[in-house]
Amino acid sequence: MSIRLPAVTVVGSINLDIIATTDRIPSPGETVGGGVLQQQPGGKGANQAVAAARLGAKSRMIGAVGDDASGRLMLESLSGAGVDTTDVAVLDGGATGTALIVVDRDGENQIVVCPGANAAFSLESVVFSDEETVLCQLEVGLPVVLEAARRPAGFFVLNAAPAMDLPAELLERCDLVIVNETEYELIPALAEAKLVAVTYGKDGSAMFEHGRRVAEAPASSVTVANTIGAGDAFCGALVLALRAGLDYSAALAVANAVGADAVGDPSSQPALAPLAEYVARVAGAEVAAR
Template structure:
């Protein structure tokens, strides 16, 4: 990836959660109890995952979010700081820190229930945005806040439209880049008219669409799947940074797919991504090629 004199500035506005993950042989059916699980507590939330990934990929990242006045909130702030993320715009509020309850099976597939908690109090009232910085958001914040953010951001605005929900024109028309998986793309038909949309297809790779027309495609990178929870967030961070750093669409997609492959091979929702800190092309990463 082209090197610049200073790291690309990225602000992530979004959720911060504690992830409680039970690893089981298979996912439970409705009404069924599965035994033999192993429990993990990890830093999570789509916003924090993306901010952490972007920082570990070499960007200068600040996080805009909220946590509770509890031990989980303290832990999440510390986790972001250790990843090199600026947390001056992470508020501490009276709501409990957001929590994701996750079940992951032996194949890495998952079921997730999210309790938003403090994420409902994320605010940009006292946040300034520079024209030179890139802003990335997700829909684990309110749609009203996302619209306000789109109106206030003067520079490049990227949106991970997940969880899927209808997008108002003010958000759809403003976003310079929208990132979704194939299920979300099917659930948001208005994306066919968006200026630039990245769609991930899991083991089939990813595509970039301009006004509904495919302009680039990249195959998935083969890897051992351990946990898919943070893979999409790592992909979002990598693709946003790759495109903003000047890579052409196909190479940007290939780089993001490589980062996603590194993520699914890690049990944590916020993988280290150490192999890819210089945005090297896929063929330059022997462990992933």
């Protein structure tokens, strides 16, 4: 199946993920032994840019890393995944963003983000085109997100994570907002937004227009290895599916399938098939269910 995918520009965070995997997440003040430590590329922005590229889209990353070994590793990883890193700033004397993550045997996690260079870049010299689809998150400074929203005349998407109060100007500019169920509850203004996609984990996802539920899709059954990058893979897939012309229900189902593959992969930037394969998989499942 052949579908035409949009060019996607991601404005967001680039992090080194330092992950400790344990049987269970410790309680406050508790030490849990027997962990396994690993490091890998991450950051919500970078994860989404990589997902878009691996799904087959032309993907550009706008963000910043420090002039350090971690920054060089992140740039190599992004480029290796097919992401255009021309507009990723390398900040002299700055540290690359770092996420400290604890993951339990069920794939649930706790994360502390140290933003580093993610908090210190601007869009001053960046050029956007009217044809680009722009995807932002909230792991970078809100002024940068607002500037990104003001710049392009194309389709603008906000993954409103981590949850925070959103300026009216930003919310009005959003053609689509993507959140999980907790974030949806924490941001009451989303009930008035034009279009909001909400994920519910094992209960699938739904689309809301001005607070009215207009579409939904069930989740795919999967063995959980890691939930860190699943939401980011979902975001990349949903944006591509909608911009490729799929209706809300089909786009949600495709994004759910991509998210399921991501949950089954231990990496924050999981291996993914081209989006067309997920579209065909979802269409085949619908036929089989009739």
